[in-house]
Amino acid sequence: xxIWRLHSPAGxxxxxxxxxxxxxxxxxxxxxxxxxxxxxxxxFYVATVFSVLNGGFxxxxxxxxxxxxxxxxxxAVNPAAYAVTPGSIVVFLVVGGxxxxxxxxxxxxxxxxxxxxxxxxxxxxxxxxxxxxxDFHWRYTYVNEAAQAYFGKAERDLIxxxxxxxxxxxxxxxxxxxxxxxxxxxxxxxxxxxSALKPGRWVQMLVSPTAEGISVVFRDTTEExxxxxxxLRHQERLHRALEAAHMAAWEYDPRANTVTYSAxxxxxxxxxxxxxxxxxxxxxxxxxPDDREAHVARVRTAARSxxxxxxxxxxxxxxxxxxxxxxxxxxxxxxxxFDAVGGLTxxxxxxxxxxxxxxxxxxxxxxxxxxxxxxxxxxxxxEAAEASREAAERSSRAKDEFLAVxxxxxxxxxxxxxGWVQVLRNTPLDAEPARRALDTxxxxxxQQTQLINDMLDVSRxxxxxxVFHLTTLPLGSVVRETIDELRPQAQAKGLDVHLAIDADxxxxxxxxxxxxxxxxxxxxxxxxxxxxxxxxxxxxxxxxMVQLDVRDTGDGIDASLLPTIFERFRQADTSSTxxxxxxxxxxxxxxxxxxxxxxxxxxxxxxPGKGACFSMRLPLAGxxxxxxxxxxxxxxxxxxxxxxxxxxxxxxxxxxxxxxxxDDHRDTVELIAFVxxxxxxxxxxxxxxxxxxxxxxxxxxxxxxxxxxxxxMDGFALLAALALGPGVPAIALSGxxxxxxxxRALAAGFSSHLAKPVEPDVLVTTIAGVADGFVSxxxxxxxx
Numbered sequence: 001x002x003i004w005r006l007h008s009p010a011g012x013x014x015x016x017x018x019x020x021x022x023x024x025x026x027x028x029x030x031x032x033x034x035x036x037x038x039x040x041x042x043x044f045y046v047a048t049v050f051s052v053l054n055g056g057f058x059x060x061x062x063x064x065x066x067x068x069x070x071x072x073x074x075x076a077v078n079p080a081a082y083a084v085t086p087g088s089i090v091v092f093l094v095v096g097g098x099x100x101x102x103x104x105x106x107x108x109x110x111x112x113x114x115x116x117x118x119x120x121x122x123x124x125x126x127x128x129x130x131x132x133x134x135d136f137h138w139r140y141t142y143v144n145e146a147a148q149a150y151f152g153k154a155e156r157d158l159i160x161x162x163x164x165x166x167x168x169x170x171x172x173x174x175x176x177x178x179x180x181x182x183x184x185x186x187x188x189x190x191x192x193x194x195s196a197l198k199p200g201r202w203v204q205m206l207v208s209p210t211a212e213g214i215s216v217v218f219r220d221t222t223e224e225x226x227x228x229x230x231x232l233r234h235q236e237r238l239h240r241a242l243e244a245a246h247m248a249a250w251e252y253d254p255r256a257n258t259v260t261y262s263a264x265x266x267x268x269x270x271x272x273x274x275x276x277x278x279x280x281x282x283x284x285x286x287x288x289p290d291d292r293e294a295h296v297a298r299v300r301t302a303a304r305s306x307x308x309x310x311x312x313x314x315x316x317x318x319x320x321x322x323x324x325x326x327x328x329x330x331x332x333x334x335x336x337x338f339d340a341v342g343g344l345t346x347x348x349x350x351x352x353x354x355x356x357x358x359x360x361x362x363x364x365x366x367x368x369x370x371x372x373x374x375x376x377x378x379x380x381x382x383e384a385a386e387a388s389r390e391a392a393e394r395s396s397r398a399k400d401e402f403l404a405v406x407x408x409x410x411x412x413x414x415x416x417x418x419g420w421v422q423v424l425r426n427t428p429l430d431a432e433p434a435r436r437a438l439d440t441x442x443x444x445x446x447q448q449t450q451l452i453n454d455m456l457d458v459s460r461x462x463x464x465x466x467v468f469h470l471t472t473l474p475l476g477s478v479v480r481e482t483i484d485e486l487r488p489q490a491q492a493k494g495l496d497v498h499l500a501i502d503a504d505x506x507x508x509x510x511x512x513x514x515x516x517x518x519x520x521x522x523x524x525x526x527x528x529x530x531x532x533x534x535x536x537x538x539x540x541x542x543x544x545m546v547q548l549d550v551r552d553t554g555d556g557i558d559a560s561l562l563p564t565i566f567e568r569f570r571q572a573d574t575s576s577t578x579x580x581x582x583x584x585x586x587x588x589x590x591x592x593x594x595x596x597x598x599x600x601x602x603x604x605x606x607x608p609g610k611g612a613c614f615s616m617r618l619p620l621a622g623x624x625x626x627x628x629x630x631x632x633x634x635x636x637x638x639x640x641x642x643x644x645x646x647x648x649x650x651x652x653x654x655x656x657x658x659x660x661x662x663d664d665h666r667d668t669v670e671l672i673a674f675v676x677x678x679x680x681x682x683x684x685x686x687x688x689x690x691x692x693x694x695x696x697x698x699x700x701x702x703x704x705x706x707x708x709x710x711x712x713m714d715g716f717a718l719l720a721a722l723a724l725g726p727g728v729p730a731i732a733l734s735g736x737x738x739x740x741x742x743x744r745a746l747a748a749g750f751s752s753h754l755a756k757p758v759e760p761d762v763l764v765t766t767i768a769g770v771a772d773g774f775v776s777x778x779x780x781x782x783x784x
Contacts, residue, residue, distance in 0.1 A: 019048075132216050136183070141212060179207060249264075253346060254346075257279050269316075287316075289317065331351070335349065423675065440667045472508055496534040566588055594618070660692060661685045706730065731766060
């Protein structure tokens with residue numbers, strides 16, 4: 001019926017009404033049996049008590065009122081059967097009120113007992129220790145959850161059963177003896193003994209007498225005992241380790257202001273036991289006055305740190321030497337422990353005599369200083385030697401790269417010259433082919449002449465024999481004159497050239513050397529600027545100097561190359577796939593000339609693909625003599641570089657042989673095509689490996705002739721990409737005539753390797769030989 005205790009309308013009104021209804025029915029039943037004529041109110045007293053005990057004081061009062069109303073109703077229906085008078089009603093109400101009050105007191109006492117029992121039950125179930133209660137007959141009356149877990153049994157398996165029957169292994173054990181002792185003497189006993197239920201485990205027990213028998217609180221202390229034993233062993237080891245290490249441990253309690261030491265402290269510190277500092281003040285006084293401030297500062301810093309640790313070395317004060325020669329150095333290592341609110345609770349540390357170590361460190365420090373000086377001297381020598389070695393290696397690499405590039409730059413023009421000369425000598429030509437042959441010969445000879453002049457200039461610079469004929473000259477006129485001569489180079493590439501030259505400014509210089517500088521800078525800009533770009537030259541006065549700027553919209557310069565751009569033999573790309581020709585001498589010669597004339601030159605660029613600018617500055621020779629206006633000149637007239645068709649003269653040596661010729665040097669391609677077409681071959685030409693791949697895919701040929709050094713993709717990569725069949729020979733042409741270059745070409749799959757320049761007859765003979773199944777590896781003529 002506990003549901004009626006809820007504070008709800010059913011609990012407040014339904015319970016009294018139901019109880020009174022039942023009482024009324026009982027009263028009617030008694031009258032039917034003709035009994036209880038004089039007990040008209042007895043069932044209603046029972047209903048009132050029931051309502052109070054289960055619904056509270058209010059429910060009992062309501063039941064009393066309902067009972068009075070029910071009694072009057074029954075009397076009104078049958079007055080003869082119900083002996084009810086007004087006096088009896090009053091007595092009923094008074095007695096009912098007393099019953100309600102007493103029942104309410106009983107109910108409240110019962111509720112308080114239940115709450116107390118619930119609290120005790122909750123506490124006993126929540127504690128981590130096991131708890132059991134046993135009555136005088138040794139039966140379990142209560143077992144909390146911790147005890148059930150320890151026993152490995154449920155509550156239903158324990159309550160009401162005799163403990164000796166549940167655990168017969170406890171009979172005859174010390175546990176039984178203590179249980180019976182408390183049961184008999186009624187005095188509490190606290191003990192720790194081996195578990196009678198779990199061998200090898202230890203249990204701490206509190207056995208207390210109760211009104212019903214005894215209660216037992218117990219817990220397993222095996223791990224605690226093991227931990228205590230471990231701590232004792234560690235403390236013993238620590239004590240032995242401190243003695244072996246000649247160290248002393250100490251602890252400072254800030255609350256009691258006391259310092260305690262290990263047994264080894266007196267021996268380690270050399271201080272009698274009764275003279276050891278016992279508080280903070282005496283501990284500070286033990287430190288030498290010159291070292292106290294530094295030590296206190298370290299301790300304060302540690303107090304503000306996360307780990308609270310410090311390490312300090314100091315000397316003992318003279319008063320604590322006790323006759324020993326000083327100084328005596330101690331090393332103090334401490335650790336501070338704090339509570340949850342940051343208050344200092346304990347300081348622990350160790351002390352060690354480090355006098356001998358300090359003396360050794362001082363000697364080692366002196367030796368180290370001397371050693372460091374020697375190492376620094378040796379390092380300086382090593383760095384100088386390493387710098388010399390690296391410089392020699394760079395020079396050697398640059399020399400090797402220069403020789404390889406030189407071979408290519410000389411042999412490629414020689415190929416065209418020698419080939420056209422032999423064609424002119426052996427074959428009558430019409431006017432147009434003869435003119436083209438002579439133009440090719442002249443152009444390539446001029447290119448070789450420039451290369452030779454550059455190398456001679458470098459040689460004169462190295463030996464200090466480069467001659468300057470100084471005179472006063474107008475720089476602007478020299479610039480215009482030089483650019484006019486070089487204009488066809490820009491026109492051939494379709495470049496826009498802009499000149500912005502201030503009034504002629506006089507400089508003291510060598511005319512030819514100045515022309516050489518302007519030519520090198522302009523030619524360099526044209527070479528690295530793609531078709532459709534522009535080159536701009538400006539010449540004006542800047543801060544008392546004449547400044548010439550040559551700016552282009554070409555390939556630009558990588559930032560890593562700018563510091564070394566004026567070094568000899570320095571090129572951004574020296575591989576066989578490089579895009580531009582040249583020996584890498586022009587800029588180094590230019591800088592030497594400008595420096596010798598008392599000027600400066602520098603290069604700048606925003607990076608690859610963003611163009612470059614070279615700025616030359618020369619001192620003014622005096623005031624301006626010629627006043628002029630700015631001139632803007634724009635030139636843009638690309639030349640038609642298409643090769644006119646030449647009617648071949650067939651002799652039959654290479655009749656109908658399909659040949660693909662690949663070389664980035666147009667003159668070489670044209671010469672080879674002319675020679676082969678004259679011998680009856682069907683010739684296709686390509687100026688790059690990618691053009692050759694497209695032509696070969698359109699129609700595979702019978703013979704491939706390829707230069708090895710080409711921009712983007714070289715001859716080796718082309719041969720690998722085409723994957724020629726076993727019946728299709730390939731001939732390598734190269735300006736590199738080293739033995740390893742020839743071997744590399746043959747190893748890569750070329751049938752033959754011909755070094756430039758190659759004579760037309762040798763070329764035709766080689767092609768005829770490989771076409772007939774012969775592989776010629778010896779044909780490698782050298783220029784005469």
